[in-house]
Amino acid sequence: MFKKAYKEQHITFRTLFKKGDIATKLSFIVMGAANLANRQITKGLIFLMAEVGFFAWFIKNGIHALAMLQTLGTKKQGLAYDNNLGIEVLQKGDNSMLLLLFGISAILVCIVMIILYVINLKSARHLYELKAAGDSIPTLKNDLNSLVNERFHMTLMTIPLLGVLFFTVLPLLYMVSIAFTNYDHTHLPPKNLFTWVGLKNFSNVVTGDMASTFFPVLSWTLIWAIFATITCFFFGIILALLINAKGIRFKKMWRTIFVVTIAVPQFVSLLTMHNLLNDAGPINAILKNMGLITQSIPFLTDPTLAKISIIMVNMWIGIPTTMLISTGIIQNLDQEQIEAAQIDGANKLQIFKSITFPQILFVMMPSLIQQFIGNINNFNVIYLLTGGGPSNSNYYGAGSTDLLVTWLYNLTVNTMDYNLASVIGILIFILSAVFSLWAYTRTNSYKEA
Numbered sequence: 334m335f336k337k338a339y340k341e342q343h344i345t346f347r348t349l350f351k352k353g354d355i356a357t358k359l360s361f362i363v364m365g366a367a368n369l370a371n372r373q374i375t376k377g378l379i380f381l382m383a384e385v386g387f388f389a390w391f392i393k394n395g396i397h398a399l400a401m402l403q404t405l406g407t408k409k410q411g412l413a414y415d416n417n418l419g420i421e422v423l424q425k426g427d428n429s430m431l432l433l434l435f436g437i438s439a440i441l442v443c444i445v446m447i448i449l450y451v452i453n454l455k456s457a458r459h460l461y462e463l464k465a466a467g468d469s470i471p472t473l474k475n476d477l478n479s480l481v482n483e484r485f486h487m488t489l490m491t492i493p494l495l496g497v498l499f500f501t502v503l504p505l506l507y508m509v510s511i512a513f514t515n516y517d518h519t520h521l522p523p524k525n526l527f528t529w530v531g532l533k534n535f536s537n538v539v540t541g542d543m544a545s546t547f548f549p550v551l552s553w554t555l556i557w558a559i560f561a562t563i564t565c566f567f568f569g570i571i572l573a574l575l576i577n578a579k580g581i582r583f584k585k586m587w588r589t590i591f592v593v594t595i596a597v598p599q600f601v602s603l604l605t606m607h608n609l610l611n612d613a614g615p616i617n618a619i620l621k622n623m624g625l626i627t628q629s630i631p632f633l634t635d636p637t638l639a640k641i642s643i644i645m646v647n648m649w650i651g652i653p654t655t656m657l658i659s660t661g662i663i664q665n666l667d668q669e670q671i672e673a674a675q676i677d678g679a680n681k682l683q684i685f686k687s688i689t690f691p692q693i694l695f696v697m698m699p700s701l702i703q704q705f706i707g708n709i710n711n712f713n714v715i716y717l718l719t720g721g722g723p724s725n726s727n728y729y730g731a732g733s734t735d736l737l738v739t740w741l742y743n744l745t746v747n748t749m750d751y752n753l754a755s756v757i758g759i760l761i762f763i764l765s766a767v768f769s770l771w772a773y774t775r776t777n778s779y780k781e782a
Contacts, residue, residue, distance in 0.1 A: 349458050360457040364450060367457035371470045380453045387446045395439050402436025405429040405514065406526045428523040429516070437506050441498060512755035518748060527752075534756045543753060546728040546740070553640070554736045558708040561647045566701055568648060569655025570693055574685070576656070577663050588660070591653040599650060603717035606646045607633070610718075634723050636733035643734060647714050651704075658700065662693050698776040705772075706765045715739045737761050 350358055356370030365380030406427025463470060471479070480488045512534055520527035538547050576587050594602065609616050610632035617629040632642045666689065674684050694701075715721060721732035721739050730748045731740040737757055744754035 344458065344462070346454055346458070349454070349461060353457070353461050357457050357461050360453060364453040367460050371460050371464075373460075373470065373473070373476075375473050376456065376476065380449070380456075383446070383449055387442070390442070394435075395442070398432075398435040398439040401427070401432045402439070405432050405528055406522075409526055410524050426523065427526060429514075429520075429527045430522045433510060433514075434503075434507055437503060437510065438499075441503060441506075445498070508755050509759060510755075511751050512759055514752055516752045517750040521749065530752075534752045538753065538756050538760070543729060546731055547757075549728070550731055550735055550737055550740050553734070554709055554738075557640070557644070557711075557736060558705050560644050561651065561708040561711070561714075562701065562705045564644060564648050565651030565655050565704070566697070569652045570659045570690070572652060572656045573659035573663055574689070577660060588657075591656055594649065594653045595657075599713055600717055602650055603646070603714060606649070607718050610642055610646075633719050636723055636725070639719050639723060639734050643714060643718055646718060647708075647711075650714070655697075658697060659693055662696050663689065666692060695777050699773060702769055702772045702776075706769055709736070709765055710738045710761065711736065712738050712742065716742070 344352075346361075350361055353360075353367075354370075356367045359366035360368075363381065364384040365377035368374075368377030368380060370377075406429045408426045410424065410426035460470060513529055513531060514527045515530045515533075516527040519525070537543050572591070575581065576584055581587075608614055611617070612629040612631060612634060616632075617626070620626045620630070631638055633639050671684055671688060674688060679687070715734055715736050716739055719732070719734045721735035721743065723733050725731065725733045728735075730743045730750070735743065738761060741754045741757040741761070744750045744757065
């Protein structure tokens, strides 16, 4: 009962500092002091060692890391004359890439330390409240029992959260930070330094020299995502309705045939289609032998035909998945409602338009949004089928069929313009996040949740 009461009536840290005993007040400066004074030796030592270790690291490395984060280096690598040797030798310089990484890491370590400091104060407050209420102080055994019982969720989440912090948040912050620097092919460390440039890269992509590439690639990305999503969704439903229609024999066999396309790894299907649609591939060879064409059809080398080919191949890959999901929904539709509509004289098209399709759309709308976002970031189809080609001399680092995500890849691997690639990555995230939130909050699935 008391434990519930004090959770609802916590005193503030300011009040704690005024009314607490010496050990409690000392906890504001020396972490773990209250724990040590109340014989929670292990917990107190953990807090104390964390504080000592932090300040030792901060004085030795942290201050330098935070200071260098402002400039990202001042000393370039190069040849310098050595008076002792009488020749020029390679002189080590600052590595902007490492300085940026160490600086961000230092900020995260400081944040973790602040969180640990607050936990220390909460622990001191907890002890103060227990003593004020006349309750016994938890022992190490009591704390361990708590960690494997009522606070077991916190125990399980500690290691994953640390992993997310240093293996997800840290790389993400690092990549986002690069967007605000001039880290490109002319400023590659360790030979060269790069510096902060603010929003210059964003301005360059949206209104500067890169705009002539960004907006056409963005337009094709949206066109591709819309057509890839709609075609797979619509034809998947049609295929499911055809297979589940009364009078169709061997339903299981037809489903199995289409499921095989899902079982085959996507990259295998894409590479196979790339070889089939090649200018010297089997399809063009057969058409030539039949006398239907005299020159190879540029399925993958003509900008317009390549885009159409990509959408058609994606249908072959995506339709079976939608067919399976739609089949499950169709088999669970309210048959009494459909029979009532038939009695009222509704034909199959009217039943599909007013009953079947709305219910399928209601269930699949969240998945449809996810598919749209997935298609915006669909690297495999473009890269394995056309490689972003055919080349376009009007674009910087991009081909006629490149999406934003494949352009980002080219900027990173081929042209080594990491700052522009980071900007594109941020813009892709903003586009995906805004559309997802906007679309999902307007679906019936969300409104009726």
